[in-house]
Amino acid sequence: MHSSLVALLVVFAVAFAAPPYDPAPRPEQSWLDRHESFVNNTLVNAESINVLFYGDSITDGWDNAGNPTFQEFYVPLGTANYGIGGDRAEHVLWRIVNGEVQNLSPKIAVLKIGTNNLGANNDTDIARGVAANVQELKARLPDMKILLLGVLPRTNEAMTIRTSNINDMISVLDNGDTTRFLDMKEHFYRGGNDFVTELYTADLLHLTAAGYAKWAEAMNPLFFEMFGQNSTNLIV
Ligand SMILES: *[C@@H]1O[C@H](CO)[C@@H](O)[C@H](O)[C@H]1NC(C)=O
Ligand SMILES: *[C@@H]1O[C@H](CO)[C@@H](O)[C@H](O)[C@H]1NC(C)=O
Ligand SMILES: *[C@@H]1O[C@H](CO)[C@@H](O)[C@H](O)[C@H]1NC(C)=O
Numbered sequence: 001m002h003s004s005l006v007a008l009l010v011v012f013a014v015a016f017a018a019p020p021y022d023p024a025p026r027p028e029q030s031w032l033d034r035h036e037s038f039v040n041n042t043l044v045n046a047e048s049i050n051v052l053f054y055g056d057s058i059t060d061g062w063d064n065a066g067n068p069t070f071q072e073f074y075v076p077l078g079t080a081n082y083g084i085g086g087d088r089a090e091h092v093l094w095r096i097v098n099g100e101v102q103n104l105s106p107k108i109a110v111l112k113i114g115t116n117n118l119g120a121n122n123d124t125d126i127a128r129g130v131a132a133n134v135q136e137l138k139a140r141l142p143d144m145k146i147l148l149l150g151v152l153p154r155t156n157e158a159m160t161i162r163t164s165n166i167n168d169m170i171s172v173l174d175n176g177d178t179t180r181f182l183d184m185k186e187h188f189y190r191g192g193n194d195f196v197t198e199l200y201t202a203d204l205l206h207l208t209a210a211g212y213a214k215w216a217e218a219m220n221p222l223f224f225e226m227f228g229q230n231s232t233n234l235i236v
Contacts, residue, residue, distance in 0.1 A: 020089035020117050020129020023097050031084065031091075038082050039099040051079040051227070052101070052109040052144075054092055054133070056116050058152065058207060059083025065201075066212030073216055077227065080106075088116045089129030096136050105144075108227050109137055110219070112149035114166055115205070123162055127169035134173050145226045148173055149219070150183035154205045157193050160185075180226060184218040 018024045025032070042049070051074060053059050060083035062070040070081070082100055084091070092113050111133060117126045134146055150167035153160040167183050174181035188196050188211070195204055199211035207215065 018090050020114075020121050020125055021093070021132035022090055023094035024090040025094045025098075026086070026091050031086075034084055035095050035098070035100070038080070038095065039102075041080060042100055042102060042104060045080070046103050046105075048078045049080045049104055050107050051077050052104070052106050053079060053081045053083055054096070054109055054137075055083040055112040056087040056092075057083070057085030058115070058205075059110075059112055060085045061207060062212065065207060065209045066215070068209065069212045069216045073220065086116060087113065088120065089113050089126065089133060093129070093133050093136055096133065096140065101137070101140050104141060106141065108145045108147060108223070109141070110147045110149065110223065111137070112151070114151045114170075115154060115163070118159065118162060123165045124169065127166050130166070130170045131173060134170075134179060138179070146179045147219070147223055147226055148179060148181045150181065150185060153185050153189035153195060156204070160189060180222060182219060182222055184215065187214050187218045 025035075053062060053074070059081065062074070062081050062083065070079070082095065084095075087095075092111075111130075113133060114126050114130050117129060121129070130148070134148055137144065137146055148170060150170070151163040153163055164185065167181075167185070171181045171183065173179055188199055190196065196214075197204075199208060199214050200206065201208055
């Protein structure tokens, strides 16, 4: 395609993309089915869901590359992984308001969302989209704590400047108590174009098994402090 046409299409995509802070479903039937399976899981297993993971493909990957680490730390607590690959902030928001958290009483939600909005929205709107998810979770589950994770460094320096910019904006949601923000950037990225490559797949976006182990290592002290139990208690 001619580069000016590509540029025009990008401008149109940004101009007409749904705002990340307004709930929106995705059109694919497979996505609606996945959402429905989460709603079903919520209905059937409400009493044993103590932890919610919300996000996109990177969270979804706890079921794949991240599975050994997921089994070790989070399955024993009663964790529902509601990550779906490709989701943007507005898609998670739609899922939250459409039955996935009804009648639940989890202790904590881990939310990491926004990286898929980078192609469609500016950083300010992405931060608003992340904040809308935090607010919706708090409104629906007021007794639940929220551990909000920063968007991970990705792709190259330019993209990582944007993820850092978004993280600066959403970090203010940390109230020191029921909502905490954690930026894991330093564990995954050394500056410039220097990523800790063994933690990423070749696209420098998705994570390897080692990436999930590093995520757990970086997150667990705060996660277990908020959950109210430390991980050493879990080793049996
Ligand atoms: C969800 O549960 C309903 C009612 O039991 C069932 O009809 C439907 O097939 C389930 N959907 C999925 C995706 O499992
Ligand atoms: C971000 O995009 C929104 C709508 O697309 C626009 O109203 C706003 O001015 C933009 N903000 C910045 C900082 O570019
Ligand atoms: C962690 O667990 C150990 C062993 O049960 C306990 O001694 C320690 O006080 C706990 N620490 C925190 C911060 O809960």
